[in-house]
Amino acid sequence: MPSWTDTLRFAFQPVVNLTTGGVVALEILARPESGDVLAQARRDPELDGLLAASAIRSAARQETLLPLHVNVFAGTLADLGRLAALRDAVRGAGRLPWEVTVDVGPPFTHVPHRALVEAVTAVRDEGFRICADGIGDGDVPLRVLADLAPDLVKLDASLLSRPAVVRAMRTLCEQLGALLSVEGVETESQCAAALSAGAQLAQGDLFGPPARRPAADVHMPVLSPVPTLARPDGPPVRQFVRPAALLPADVSAGRVRALLTGSPDVSGVVLVDRAGVPVRSVHRSRFLLSMSGRYGHALYADRPAARLGDPPRTVGVDATAWEVLDVVADGERDRTSDDVAVVDRHGRCVGVVRLADLVRALSESRVEEAAGLNPLTRLPGSDAITEEVDRRIAEGRLFALSWLDVDGFKQVNDSAGFAAGDELIRAVGRALQAAAAGDTRVGHIGGDDFLVLADPAGLDALAASVLDAPWSVGGPAVTLSLATVLCAPGSVTDHRQAAACLAPLKKAAKSLRGASWVLGRAGAPGHEIRRGSGAAPEPAGSRA
Numbered sequence: 001m002p003s004w005t006d007t008l009r010f011a012f013q014p015v016v017n018l019t020t021g022g023v024v025a026l027e028i029l030a031r032p033e034s035g036d037v038l039a040q041a042r043r044d045p046e047l048d049g050l051l052a053a054s055a056i057r058s059a060a061r062q063e064t065l066l067p068l069h070v071n072v073f074a075g076t077l078a079d080l081g082r083l084a085a086l087r088d089a090v091r092g093a094g095r096l097p098w099e100v101t102v103d104v105g106p107p108f109t110h111v112p113h114r115a116l117v118e119a120v121t122a123v124r125d126e127g128f129r130i131c132a133d134g135i136g137d138g139d140v141p142l143r144v145l146a147d148l149a150p151d152l153v154k155l156d157a158s159l160l161s162r163p164a165v166v167r168a169m170r171t172l173c174e175q176l177g178a179l180l181s182v183e184g185v186e187t188e189s190q191c192a193a194a195l196s197a198g199a200q201l202a203q204g205d206l207f208g209p210p211a212r213r214p215a216a217d218v219h220m221p222v223l224s225p226v227p228t229l230a231r232p233d234g235p236p237v238r239q240f241v242r243p244a245a246l247l248p249a250d251v252s253a254g255r256v257r258a259l260l261t262g263s264p265d266v267s268g269v270v271l272v273d274r275a276g277v278p279v280r281s282v283h284r285s286r287f288l289l290s291m292s293g294r295y296g297h298a299l300y301a302d303r304p305a306a307r308l309g310d311p312p313r314t315v316g317v318d319a320t321a322w323e324v325l326d327v328v329a330d331g332e333r334d335r336t337s338d339d340v341a342v343v344d345r346h347g348r349c350v351g352v353v354r355l356a357d358l359v360r361a362l363s364e365s366r367v368e369e370a371a372g373l374n375p376l377t378r379l380p381g382s383d384a385i386t387e388e389v390d391r392r393i394a395e396g397r398l399f400a401l402s403w404l405d406v407d408g409f410k411q412v413n414d415s416a417g418f419a420a421g422d423e424l425i426r427a428v429g430r431a432l433q434a435a436a437a438g439d440t441r442v443g444h445i446g447g448d449d450f451l452v453l454a455d456p457a458g459l460d461a462l463a464a465s466v467l468d469a470p471w472s473v474g475g476p477a478v479t480l481s482l483a484t485v486l487c488a489p490g491s492v493t494d495h496r497q498a499a500a501c502l503a504p505l506k507k508a509a510k511s512l513r514g515a516s517w518v519l520g521r522a523g524a525p526g527h528e529i530r531r532g533s534g535a536a537p538e539p540a541g542s543r544a
Contacts, residue, residue, distance in 0.1 A: 007033045008051075010058040011210035014218050015069065015181065015203045018195050019239050020357050021220040025101065027069040027203065028055035029210050042107075045079040048072060053089035056100070060093035064214045065263060066243050067351075069101045069131065074108045074140075078115040082122050096246060096276050097127030098348050101152060104130060106138030117147050127276065127348065131181075135159075135169070150178050157184035157204065160193040164390075164494065170198035171394040177318065179238060188221040200239040237319045240358060241342050241351035245269045249279040253308060254301035257291050260284055267354065268339045271306055276348035278341045280309030285337075314341045317350060321358045328355055374444040376422060377429035385443040385451045386495035392453075393492060400456045401498050402484040403506050404432070404466065406448040416473045421448075424473050428466070428480070435465040456486055459519075467515040467531055482517040482531070483509040491522035498522065 008030060015025040030038060030051055041048035052070045059068050070086065077083070083102070090100055102123060108116075124130055129151040132140060137156035145153070153173050159165050160182065173180045182194040185204030194202050208215040245259060249271045256269050269282040282305055290308050291300060300308060313331060315324050324340055331338075339352035374381055392399045406412065406424065413421040425448055432442045432450060440454040440462070454462060463482055471478040483505035485498060492498045501522045508527055509518040516532030 007035055008037060008054070009033060009212065010055055011212060012059070012062070012064075012214045013203055013210040014208045014215050015201055016207045016218055016220065017239070017242070018191070018200055018202055019361060020242065022242055023066060023215070023218055024201065024241070024243055024351075025067040025069055026059070026064060026214050027071075027103070028059055029071070030055065031210070042073055042075070045073075045076040048076040049080055049083055049085045052083060052102075053085040056086065056089040056093050056095070060095075062214055065245055065259075065266070066214065067099045067101065068095075069103050071103045071105055071133065074104050074106065074111045074116055077102075077104060077119040077123065078111045081115070081119050082126070083128075086128075087126060096272075096348075098129060098276055098344070098350055099246070101129040101131050103133040103154065104148070104150075105133040106140060108138065108140045108144055113144060113147070116144070120148050129350075132178075133183075136165075145172075146176070149176055152179045152181055152201070154181045154183050155199070157182055157186070157190055157194075160190050160197065163193065163197050164394075166194075166197035166199065167390065168394040171391060175395075191221055235321050235361060237315060237321055237324055237342060237353055237358075238317055240321065240353045240361065241317075242339075242354065242357075244339075244341065244349050244352045246272050246276070246349060247305070249273050249306060251305050252301065253287075253291065253303055253305040256282055256287065256305040257301070260288060268352070269305070270312060270339070270341050270349050270352065271309060272349055275346070277346075278312035278314055278343065278349045280306040281312040281338060281341065282309040283335070283338050310335065310338070312341050313338060314343050314347075314349075315353075317342050317344050321361065324353055324358055325355075374446070377426055377444045379429050379433070379442055379444040379450075382443060382445040382451060385441055385445075385453055386499075388441050388453055389495040389498055393487070393494060393498075396489040398456060398486070398488055400452075400454050400459055400484050400486050401502055402452040402454070402459075402482060403502055404428075404450045404452065404480055404482045406471075407479045407481055407510075409448040412473050412478060420473045424471065424478065428471075431466050431469060432462075435462045437461075459484060463517050463530070467517060479515040481506075481509040481512070481515075484517070484519045485522055486519065487522045 011029045011031050012026045013029060014023040015027060017024045032038065041051050052072050055070045056068065090097055120130055130148060131152040131154055132145055132148055132150040133154045135153055135155050136159040153169065155166060155169060170180050179201055180199045181201035182199045183203050185191050185194060185202045185206050187206060191202060191206055207218040245266045247256060247269055251271065259269065260266055266284065268284050270278050271280040271282065273279050287308050313327050315327055327340060328336055336355060339354060341349045342351045342353060344350050389401060412424060429444055432452060436442050437458055438455060440458060443451040445451055467480055467482060483502060485501045485505055487498055492501065505518050505520045505527055509516045512532030514532050517530040518527050519530055520527035
């Protein structure tokens with residue numbers, strides 16, 4: 001009777017970085033030619049562990065340098081506590097544990113919660129990375145997802161039809177320090193939806209179907225950049241991480257040369273100690289130039305490659321793109337093209353980032369940001385503010401959304417001229433920016449209308465700074481109207497609902513005399529008048 005190993009083959013599917021367009025890993029998928037060994041593995045933890053080990057050995061025969069993903073049932077981890085067979089296979093293949101991600105998949109029902117969390121902790125302590133697999137198409141409870149604190153979360157592509165869910169999961173991933181991936185992507189529209197919803201990685205037949213040999217190239221559709229609210233510290237570096245070519249610190253120069261000449265896409269090699277901590281960095285061009293001299297090979301081939309390397313440049317996995325640029329700027333000028341090693345909390349190298357990727361992304365971010373700015377005030381428009389409103393709703397935060405405008409602005413333009421009106425709008429915008437503290441966001445949605453998104457604690461100071469200031473255009477005094485809606489967690493579902501709650505408050509503020517401020521609460525009747533009194537004496541429409 002044939003063994004299950006005689007009828008089992010493995011296929012490799014690329015995992016693609018949606019930012020760089022490069023392949024960052026290979027998922028190893030079991031493909032039985034007969035029988036149903038996967039169903040048996042679901043019931044037999046020992047067999048499931050052996051399958052994971054066989055997957056690693058299969059990848060070793062392909063001589064790929066890419067990081068690997070192996071699949072393990074949640075019940076297997078909870079039952080075994082550790083993955084000894086996988087650990088031994090990784091060591092035997094000459095791989096490092098942090099080059100392997102364990103995709104923990106469903107079913108999760110009836111799996112002992114404490115045993116699973118303890119097992120994941122033990123596997124992570126050995127250096128393996130953890131992925132929560134099958135989200136959206138499985139039965140993983142959110143409590144389990146949070147307690148596992150995975151490095152990666154894989155969503156099923158079916159959830160792309162529910163973008164609010166994907167955005168909420170992206171927010172959860174940010175809180176957990178995890179990347180978000182979408183699997184099963186088959187069309188360019190799905191790829192665009194994944195990118196728009198904030199996913200950093202993806203896999204599916206669109207990029208490359210599972211194949212017996214790892215794909216050398218993948219299809220990456222050309223997609224328009226997705227406008228996002230710019231972060232002052234830049235995007236996180238983890239979304240730019242490329243696989244690192246890792247070799248032991250004492251490796252010979254001849255072996256490094258063989259790797260570089262056989263892998264033209266590898267821009268450099270990181271030499272690491274036994275703990276995986278970067279010791280030296282080998283730059284492709286400088287290394288090969290040294291080796292290609294008249295006596296280069298004879299001099300260096302059998303000597304340690306570290307002699308031809310440089311001290312590594314490193315950043316933490318939680319660093320931002322701007323922090324990487326600071327590291328590059330502080331170094332030697334002739335090393336600006338060197339890869340920067342990304343290390344985890346233990347100092348182990350988990351990948352590299354390239355300067356070109358960062359510069360391209362930051363440039364696109366600045367272009368997108370500039371395109372969304374109001375040309376008069378250089379403040380972001382409504383899209384940027386509403387996106388941040390949705391983010392805070394998904395995070396379950398209490399926030400205040402305010403609308404502010406100039407009373408009788410049409411009369412200002414008619415009497416003092418549009419140039420004076422423009423200068424007034426610019427002055428109000430500058431005042432709002434100056435008053436904005438912490439994570440307060442100010443937007444100019446057109447004309448004399450502004451949006452302010454803030455924490456409730458800072459409202460009084462902000463209101464006083466703009467409402468108490470003397471405003472005038474060519475002599476006559478001008479007043480401002482402010483309307484605010486407080487949104488508690490669960491009181492609104494998205495920015496549209498928050499805006500609908502704000503509309504009647506705006507009308508109430510405009511009905512008051514002088515500088516006015518009306519405050520209401522989402523889902524609650526009535527409002528509080530903080531500034532202004534009585535009905536405005538102006539004719540209907542003059543305060544618009």
